[in-house]
Amino acid sequence: MKTDIIAIQKHVGVEPDGIIGPRTVRAIHDKLGLPRVPTWPTQAEVRRGTSIFGRAGCEADLVPLTPPYPLYYEGKAVRSIRVHRLIAKHVQEALAEVLAAYGQETIRRLGLDVYGGSYNYRSTSSGAALSMHAWGIALDFSPSANALHYKAPRASLSHPDCNKWWEIWERHGAVSLGRECDYDWMHLQFARLQ
Numbered sequence: 461m462k463t464d465i466i467a468i469q470k471h472v473g474v475e476p477d478g479i480i481g482p483r484t485v486r487a488i489h490d491k492l493g494l495p496r497v498p499t500w501p502t503q504a505e506v507r508r509g510t511s512i513f514g515r516a517g518c519e520a521d522l523v524p525l526t527p528p529y530p531l532y533y534e535g536k537a538v539r540s541i542r543v544h545r546l547i548a549k550h551v552q553e554a555l556a557e558v559l560a561a562y563g564q565e566t567i568r569r570l571g572l573d574v575y576g577g578s579y580n581y582r583s584t585s586s587g588a589a590l591s592m593h594a595w596g597i598a599l600d601f602s603p604s605a606n607a608l609h610y611k612a613p614r615a616s617l618s619h620p621d622c623n624k625w626w627e628i629w630e631r632h633g634a635v636s637l638g639r640e641c642d643y644d645w646m647h648l649q650f651a652r653l654q
C-alpha cells in the first residue's frame with residue numbers, strides 16, 4: 461500500500477513520503493484534470509470583514525439566482541434566492557448537480573427542496589457573533605426536520621441517502637455543520653470552521 465502511494469506521489473510530482481495529505485490529493489486532482497475544490501476563507505476571517513466576502517450586511521454584494529429545481533419556503537414556491545455574488549455560481553451548479561444525482565421525486569422525498577433561507581443579517585443562535593448568513597454565504601435546508609439541536613440520526617439530512625447531497629456541496633468547498641459537528645444539520649456555509 462505504502463509503496464503504491466509512493467509510486468503515485470512520484471508520478472504526480474509531490475514529495476514521496478507515503479502519506480496521502482492535501483498536497484497529494486490536489487496533485488492527483490490536477491493530474492486527472494478534475495476541477496479544484498475551492499478554498500473559502502475561515503469563519504474568523506469572514507467575521508474580521510477583510511475577507512473576499514467583504515463586510516456583513518452589504519446588500520450590494522448579493523445577487524439573485526433562480527434555482528434549477530423548485531424550492532419551497534414555508535410551503536410557498538421560491539422563484540429566486542439571494543446569495544453573495546462570489547458563491548452564486550457554486551450554489552447554482554451544486555443545485556443542478558443535486559437535481560442530476562437525485563431527480564425531482566427523491567429530492568422531494570428527502571426534503572432537499574425545503575428551503576430555509578440564505579441572506580439574513582443576524583447573529584448566530586448563541587448570539588456570540590454574526591452568523592455566516594449575514595454575508596449571504598450560508599444556506600439552510602429542511603429546517604423543521606433538522607432543528608438546531610437534532611443530532612444524527614434524528615436530523616433527516618444526516619441519513620445515508622443524503623451523503624451525495626453533502627458530497628456535492630463539499631466539492632464546491634461548502635461546509636456542513638452537521639457533518640463537521642453533528643449540530644445544525646440544516647446549515648451549510650462557504651466558510652471553513654478553521
Ligand SMILES: [Zn+2]
Nearest residue numbers: 598599600647
Ligand atoms: Zn444556517
